[in-house]
Amino acid sequence: MKQKIKLLLDDTYPAKGSRSVAFFIQGLILLSLVAFSIETLPDLSENSIYWLQVIEFVCVILFTIEYVFRIYVADKKLKFIFSFFGIVDLLAILPFYLSFVVDLRSLRTLRFVRLFRVFKLVRYNRAIKHFTNAISIAKEEILLFLFVTVILIYLAAVGIYYFENAAQPNHFSSIFSSLWWAIVTLTTVGYGDIYPITAGGRVFTFFILLIGLGIVAIPTGIISSALTKTIDEKLPK
Amino acid sequence: MKQKIKLLLDDTYPAKGSRSVAFFIQGLILLSLVAFSIETLPDLSENSIYWLQVIEFVCVILFTIEYVFRIYVADKKLKFIFSFFGIVDLLAILPFYLSFVVDLRSLRTLRFVRLFRVFKLVRYNRAIKHFTNAISIAKEEILLFLFVTVILIYLAAVGIYYFENAAQPNHFSSIFSSLWWAIVTLTTVGYGDIYPITAGGRVFTFFILLIGLGIVAIPTGIISSALTKTIDEKLPK
Amino acid sequence: MKQKIKLLLDDTYPAKGSRSVAFFIQGLILLSLVAFSIETLPDLSENSIYWLQVIEFVCVILFTIEYVFRIYVADKKLKFIFSFFGIVDLLAILPFYLSFVVDLRSLRTLRFVRLFRVFKLVRYNRAIKHFTNAISIAKEEILLFLFVTVILIYLAAVGIYYFENAAQPNHFSSIFSSLWWAIVTLTTVGYGDIYPITAGGRVFTFFILLIGLGIVAIPTGIISSALTKTIDEKLPK
Amino acid sequence: MKQKIKLLLDDTYPAKGSRSVAFFIQGLILLSLVAFSIETLPDLSENSIYWLQVIEFVCVILFTIEYVFRIYVADKKLKFIFSFFGIVDLLAILPFYLSFVVDLRSLRTLRFVRLFRVFKLVRYNRAIKHFTNAISIAKEEILLFLFVTVILIYLAAVGIYYFENAAQPNHFSSIFSSLWWAIVTLTTVGYGDIYPITAGGRVFTFFILLIGLGIVAIPTGIISSALTKTIDEKLPK
Numbered sequence: 015m016k017q018k019i020k021l022l023l024d025d026t027y028p029a030k031g032s033r034s035v036a037f038f039i040q041g042l043i044l045l046s047l048v049a050f051s052i053e054t055l056p057d058l059s060e061n062s063i064y065w066l067q068v069i070e071f072v073c074v075i076l077f078t079i080e081y082v083f084r085i086y087v088a089d090k091k092l093k094f095i096f097s098f099f100g101i102v103d104l105l106a107i108l109p110f111y112l113s114f115v116v117d118l119r120s121l122r123t124l125r126f127v128r129l130f131r132v133f134k135l136v137r138y139n140r141a142i143k144h145f146t147n148a149i150s151i152a153k154e155e156i157l158l159f160l161f162v163t164v165i166l167i168y169l170a171a172v173g174i175y176y177f178e179n180a181a182q183p184n185h186f187s188s189i190f191s192s193l194w195w196a197i198v199t200l201t202t203v204g205y206g207d208i209y210p211i212t213a214g215g216r217v218f219t220f221f222i223l224l225i226g227l228g229i230v231a232i233p234t235g236i237i238s239s240a241l242t243k244t245i246d247e248k249l250p251k
Numbered sequence: 252m253k254q255k256i257k258l259l260l261d262d263t264y265p266a267k268g269s270r271s272v273a274f275f276i277q278g279l280i281l282l283s284l285v286a287f288s289i290e291t292l293p294d295l296s297e298n299s300i301y302w303l304q305v306i307e308f309v310c311v312i313l314f315t316i317e318y319v320f321r322i323y324v325a326d327k328k329l330k331f332i333f334s335f336f337g338i339v340d341l342l343a344i345l346p347f348y349l350s351f352v353v354d355l356r357s358l359r360t361l362r363f364v365r366l367f368r369v370f371k372l373v374r375y376n377r378a379i380k381h382f383t384n385a386i387s388i389a390k391e392e393i394l395l396f397l398f399v400t401v402i403l404i405y406l407a408a409v410g411i412y413y414f415e416n417a418a419q420p421n422h423f424s425s426i427f428s429s430l431w432w433a434i435v436t437l438t439t440v441g442y443g444d445i446y447p448i449t450a451g452g453r454v455f456t457f458f459i460l461l462i463g464l465g466i467v468a469i470p471t472g473i474i475s476s477a478l479t480k481t482i483d484e485k486l487p488k
Numbered sequence: 489m490k491q492k493i494k495l496l497l498d499d500t501y502p503a504k505g506s507r508s509v510a511f512f513i514q515g516l517i518l519l520s521l522v523a524f525s526i527e528t529l530p531d532l533s534e535n536s537i538y539w540l541q542v543i544e545f546v547c548v549i550l551f552t553i554e555y556v557f558r559i560y561v562a563d564k565k566l567k568f569i570f571s572f573f574g575i576v577d578l579l580a581i582l583p584f585y586l587s588f589v590v591d592l593r594s595l596r597t598l599r600f601v602r603l604f605r606v607f608k609l610v611r612y613n614r615a616i617k618h619f620t621n622a623i624s625i626a627k628e629e630i631l632l633f634l635f636v637t638v639i640l641i642y643l644a645a646v647g648i649y650y651f652e653n654a655a656q657p658n659h660f661s662s663i664f665s666s667l668w669w670a671i672v673t674l675t676t677v678g679y680g681d682i683y684p685i686t687a688g689g690r691v692f693t694f695f696i697l698l699i700g701l702g703i704v705a706i707p708t709g710i711i712s713s714a715l716t717k718t719i720d721e722k723l724p725k
Numbered sequence: 726m727k728q729k730i731k732l733l734l735d736d737t738y739p740a741k742g743s744r745s746v747a748f749f750i751q752g753l754i755l756l757s758l759v760a761f762s763i764e765t766l767p768d769l770s771e772n773s774i775y776w777l778q779v780i781e782f783v784c785v786i787l788f789t790i791e792y793v794f795r796i797y798v799a800d801k802k803l804k805f806i807f808s809f810f811g812i813v814d815l816l817a818i819l820p821f822y823l824s825f826v827v828d829l830r831s832l833r834t835l836r837f838v839r840l841f842r843v844f845k846l847v848r849y850n851r852a853i854k855h856f857t858n859a860i861s862i863a864k865e866e867i868l869l870f871l872f873v874t875v876i877l878i879y880l881a882a883v884g885i886y887y888f889e890n891a892a893q894p895n896h897f898s899s900i901f902s903s904l905w906w907a908i909v910t911l912t913t914v915g916y917g918d919i920y921p922i923t924a925g926g927r928v929f930t931f932f933i934l935l936i937g938l939g940i941v942a943i944p945t946g947i948i949s950s951a952l953t954k955t956i957d958e959k960l961p962k
Contacts, residue, residue: 051426141395189762201460203441204914223912288663378632431690438697440678525900615869675934677915
């Protein structure tokens with residue numbers, strides 16, 4: 015019996031039952047995420063709120079059953095409970111039960127903890143495992159270049175503050191607002207909420223962009239190439 | 252006779268006649284697309300509308316003749332009719348004939364079906380064939396990473412909703428509007444219609460950008476590299 | 489005598505005199521470009537206009553002397569006159585002389601012809617020669633994918649027109665304004681002058697961005713990689 | 726004694742003492758940078774300003790001690806003083822001492838000289854050393870293509886000025902404002918403060934983007950690939 019449930023909960027086991035359970039749980043996760051998203055819409059009707067609560071209730075019950083069964087079939091129960099997936103499974107249902115106990119004030123942050131459900135999907139997605147591998151392979155290089163990127167962004171922020179603060183005291187009010195400009199500009203997002211207007215600031219932006227785009231692209235590039243490597247090695251073509 | 256028409260309609264046959272027919276049909280497709288685009292201009296004169304209708308009429312007649320001939324020369328007629336190009340050829344002319352029958356209300360969507368003409372061009376462009384090959388080679392990887400991309404965009408949307416909803420209830424009114432922000436930001440388009448203003452939201456944006464740019468670039472990168480491979484293999488240099 | 493001038497005008501000849509002449513002409517080109525740029529500033533003082541005209545006058549005289557000498561030293565004079573550099577050298581000075589003859593109305597466009605001077609710099613820059621080589625190597629591939637890019641941009645424009653025209657008749661007034669949106673979005677520039685606001689238009693934008701970024705990047709990528717190849721082959725390291 | 730201090734100041738020496746000193750100085754640099762950033766916030770309380778001055782005072786004292794010790798332990802004292810790090814160490818403390826002597830007017834620029842402190846971090850970061858190597862390896866190519874990039878940006882600015890000046894005399898008032906547009910557009914930042922509105926200007930932007938994105942990406946790409954090379958060679962995997 016215990017062995018049967020164990021196989022049913024193992025998505026890598028190629029039996030029809032195991033696959034159905036995996037698909038069912040994934041569908042449930044997606045359903046609860048969609049319900050969560052709809053809940054944030056303003057001006058929901060009474061009726062919609064009622065049905066969203068029903069969906070949430072059903073999802074929590076089913077996730078709880080899954081959690082209990084996973085503990086039941088685990089060989090080392092404590093090890094599972096404190097593993098990444100054990101904690102994620104718990105956090106996915108905890109907010110619901112806590113909401114009966116805790117003061118209403120702190121409920122807002124609690125509601126968002128429910129979203130740890132999304133990490134339950136990691137169990138079923140090989141790409142995310144590749145991603146974790148890639149990060150751990152290139153950890154040292156990523157850290158080194160994140161550091162260079164952060165320094166460059168800081169220097170860009172100080173430079174633009176020097177040039178623009180006098181002309182636009184509202185937009186470039188401190189180095190912290192200038193940091194926001196530096197991030198938005200060097201990633202080429204460019205919202206347009208804040209931009210240099212003085213000649214000095216614009217020439218500075220030009221040089222920072224010519225150098226900076228190359229540097230900011232490096233951590234991103236390292237992650238991409240590490241991922242491509244792990245993908246090439248492990249996926250059959 | 253049937254053999255002659257078949258060769259004339261085959262653009263890969265290196266005779267002068269076949270080439271002329273191919274060029275003529277391509278020109279006709281472009282003409283009808285330009286006419287379609289001009290039709291959408293507001294405040295067209297009576298005269299212009301008249302000539303656009305004439306062009307449309309002529310194009311449809313010629314496309315119909317082409318379609319009939321293609322069925323005529325096909326060895327397996329039903330197979331051609333239900334092939335990709337058979338359906339595209341039909342959809343390119345169908346709206347015109349349906350407009351005599353169907354109620355005027357549904358005409359707007361019908362008008363756009365005419366645009367399936369653009370896919371008639373696929374017949375003549377080797378690059379698009381390479382593109383289809385590339386997609387089918389890398390299908391599994393693209394799906395895996397599209398899934399990761401969608402999850403990342405969802406998490407970014409939830410995060411920014413958490414930080415910005417209180418400060419900007421109009422812009423970040425729900426997770427759905429936040430999703431729009433996440434898409435526009437992580438692709439670095441950055442329209443500037445919606446952006447974080449709280450310190451928490453900005454710091455969150457910074458981290459999401461550092462990680463996210465690398466991930467969102469992956470499906471795009473896979474398509475690009477698959478395309479480059481098929482190009483290198485099949486095009487003479 | 490003729491041989492001496494020929495060597496002086498040949499920037500690849502490693503004598504001190506030839507180098508000085510090359511540097512002098514490059515300096516003159518830059519000076520005349522800067523003068524041209526300053527001329528476009530509104531509200532120039534009488535005095536500035538006077539000095540800008542003096543600089544322009546001196547530059548034209550010296551470019552004319554250069555042009556005459558280059559014809560004088562050319563072995564096949566007609567071939568030089570109708571070569572790329574011969575035409576560029578002529579266009580650099582022609583507007584000045586024509587301004588004595590032609591009606592004032594057409595002067596504006598004439599003024600900009602002076603800018604062909606910038607192409608005189610090509611003579612002295614090896615990178616630009618690499619660029620020309622790269623383009624000619626990858627010509628066929630660039631054309632194929634430019635075509636795909638243009639089709640994709642067109643489809644994106646039609647799609648967004650379909651979704652947004654009713655909601656924003658001023659911004660997405662026709663397929664031509666939608667084309668502008670498609671260009672600005674798929675290159676990720678994202679000015680923010682025009683963007684979708686309907687749910688349908690935003691979902692459509694999401695899918696177009698996921699696919700489109702990969703495709704629009706291809707012609708750009710082909711140019712870059714072709715350049716890198718020619719650079720690697722021809723520059724000593 | 727002198728030998729002991731020398732080892733303590735050498736962060737590559739693997740003793741516990743040397744590591745502690747290195748960490749302490751890095752922490753001090755970060756602390757003084759954070760203090761500097763907070764100082765730029767408007768509306769600081771009297772109390773905060775007092776504590777920021779205390780932090781600055783302590784940092785300068787400690788940096789001065791470090792500077793004196795570094796001169797003391799250097800074998801060739803003059804060579805150290807005029808080396809990159811010698812000058813950076815001096816500039817990090819000079820503004821503080823100069824502020825007792827110099828007129829208050831020039832203090833603003835002086836305050837920013839303090840930021841040379843950030844370069845003190847270079848001593849401790851291998852990635853920055855890789856960066857310097859990469860630049861010096863690819864120096865010639867970077868210069869060649871920076872030149873091409875600058876010419877392209879100039880041509881884009883002149884072109885858009887020609888098309889847009891009449892329609893938007895405020896935004897495209899001269900070639901210098903058009904240069905700003907060209908920089909912001911070709912790096913795909915796209916703030917949206919200035920963009921073409923005429924049909925001619927938009928078509929021109931389309932072609933400049935198709936060609937330009939490839940070219941502007943080259944110096945950036947050269948820096949990235951040179952960095953990747955130096956990283957691959959020197960970091961253990």
